[in-house]
Amino acid sequence: MRVRAALVAAATGLALTGCAGLTPAKDDTKSSDVVLRVQGMPAPTDSAALAQFNRLVQDFQAKNPGITIEGSENRWDPLTFSAKLAGKTIEDVIQVPLTEPQGLIARKHVQPITEQLKQWTHYQEFNPQVLQPLSDGAKQVYGVPQAPFAQGLVYNRKLFTQAGLDPDKPPATWDEVRAAAKQISAKTGKAGFVHESKGNTGGWQLTMLTYTHGGSMETEQDGKVVAAVNDPATKQSLELLKAMRWADNSMGQNQLMDQDDVVKQFAAGQVGMFMGTPGTYKLAKTKFGMKSTADYGVTSLPQAGGNATLGGAEVFMVPASVPKEKVDAAVKWLLFAQAEAQYEPAVAAERAKELAKDPKAAVGVPTLPMFSTAQQQKIDAAIKPYVNVELEHFRPWLEGTPKLTLKPEPPLAAQKLYTILDTVVQSVLTKKDANVDALLTKAQADADKMLAAEQK
Numbered sequence: 178m179r180v181r182a183a184l185v186a187a188a189t190g191l192a193l194t195g196c197a198g199l200t201p202a203k204d205d206t207k208s209s210d211v212v213l214r215v216q217g218m219p220a221p222t223d224s225a226a227l228a229q230f231n232r233l234v235q236d237f238q239a240k241n242p243g244i245t246i247e248g249s250e251n252r253w254d255p256l257t258f259s260a261k262l263a264g265k266t267i268e269d270v271i272q273v274p275l276t277e278p279q280g281l282i283a284r285k286h287v288q289p290i291t292e293q294l295k296q297w298t299h300y301q302e303f304n305p306q307v308l309q310p311l312s313d314g315a316k317q318v319y320g321v322p323q324a325p326f327a328q329g330l331v332y333n334r335k336l337f338t339q340a341g342l343d344p345d346k347p348p349a350t351w352d353e354v355r356a357a358a359k360q361i362s363a364k365t366g367k368a369g370f371v372h373e374s375k376g377n378t379g380g381w382q383l384t385m386l387t388y389t390h391g392g393s394m395e396t397e398q399d400g401k402v403v404a405a406v407n408d409p410a411t412k413q414s415l416e417l418l419k420a421m422r423w424a425d426n427s428m429g430q431n432q433l434m435d436q437d438d439v440v441k442q443f444a445a446g447q448v449g450m451f452m453g454t455p456g457t458y459k460l461a462k463t464k465f466g467m468k469s470t471a472d473y474g475v476t477s478l479p480q481a482g483g484n485a486t487l488g489g490a491e492v493f494m495v496p497a498s499v500p501k502e503k504v505d506a507a508v509k510w511l512l513f514a515q516a517e518a519q520y521e522p523a524v525a526a527e528r529a530k531e532l533a534k535d536p537k538a539a540v541g542v543p544t545l546p547m548f549s550t551a552q553q554q555k556i557d558a559a560i561k562p563y564v565n566v567e568l569e570h571f572r573p574w575l576e577g578t579p580k581l582t583l584k585p586e587p588p589l590a591a592q593k594l595y596t597i598l599d600t601v602v603q604s605v606l607t608k609k610d611a612n613v614d615a616l617l618t619k620a621q622a623d624a625d626k627m628l629a630a631e632q633k
Contacts, residue, residue: 196406210243214269216246225538265438276591289317293508325545340364347476357428361449368429379602386414391483404624432606477577488583522559529563
């Protein structure tokens with residue numbers, strides 16, 4: 178499928194960035210019929226988004242007497258998620274990456290919310306492509322997405338200029354990325370390009386790199402999902418990383434990093450390029466204090482024959498253990514907090530205006546539309562007076578992304594697959610004599626074994 182890029186206020190999707198406990202609402206919970214514990218509350222470091230979340234809670238509770246919202250900073254953690262789910266200690270509304278819904282649906286760990294969603298006037302106007310990964314074979318819908326995204330290449334415009342590169346003409350191919358990274362490293366002494374490698378982010382980024390080379394990480398065979406790791410496209414991707422790391426010396430010295438590590442270094446002006454979404458602008462500005470956001474640039478994901486990029490989203494779902502009265506309340510909250518702001522121009526404008534009062538906020542960061550292009554254009558027009566990001570610096574992503582095919586993450590046990598691939602990426606980036614063929618042969622065997630166990 179093709180994707181159409183659009184602008185949307187950061188206010189319309191509250192990013193989850195923390196990892197603490199529950200914060201009760203200030204209202205008197207004794208008089209409430211339902212106390213709903215919801216993930217999605219921003220961390221204190223994102224003060225503007227947290228303040229807006231608290232206002233949303235107050236507004237929602239005023240419009241829905243009898244429902245009290247308790248916000249949680251807890252985020253999805255593959256090491257603890259299953260235990261919390263099984264022990265029924267998890268929140269009533271959970272937030273998971275788009276890799277997880279199909280597995281959760283198949284194992285009946287979450288419950289359908291189609292009946293409740295259909296009560297919303299604009300349900301039929303959801304982009305079908307957005308709901309498809311959250312649905313089962315009977316077309317029952319199990320979740321509401323937040324800020325759908327497509328991967329691109331983030332780059333530091335200042336380092337491009339210092340290296341003699343044109344920041345308005347970013348790389349469109351991986352050969353061009355390699356050349357630019359080498360030039361940035363040689364001219365500025367900074368890492369020209371970095372690739373994440375730990376906490377499952379190494380496998381995740383290797384997957385998007387493989388897509389650009391025309392490959393996939395999983396395929397279907399005789400009705401079963403099998404690994405496609407030991408594939409020419411993945412090998413080409415790893416050989417590219419190996420050459421950039423060891424032949425070009427353009428990837429810096431620290432090779433064991435996750436997304437936060439990379440964005441933090443980027444915000445400090447130490448990184449020339451990395452794979453990421455426009456949403457990393459918000460991380461760089463609000464979480465890591467990037468002083469000159471004018472240095473931030475992002476383009477569509479460079480290609481090497483695949484003409485594709487990886488898409489995804491954060492998804493809100495309701496565990497199977499949640500009773501019906503709470504499910505009804507949960508869907509009311511999700512429609513109010515997530516869907517309405519991405520559909521109603523007046524709501525989007527109000528939230529953008531409120532968020533823009535904080536100079537540290539990021540309003541107008543591009544994402545992909547949850548509804549039609551026409552509706553998104555109305556949203557864009559409504560929030561335009563409050564946009565405080567350098568929109569021109571997102572233009573290469575906005576113009577290039579619609580030309581690419583949007584591919585989802587691997588359909589089965591993607592996070593477990595990424596764990597296997599993390600070790601491959603780490604070996605290539607830390608061992609000069611790493612044998613790519615041997616690494617992929619082992620990874621293929623490990624992935625096939627894992628996928629077989631998942632389908633028993």
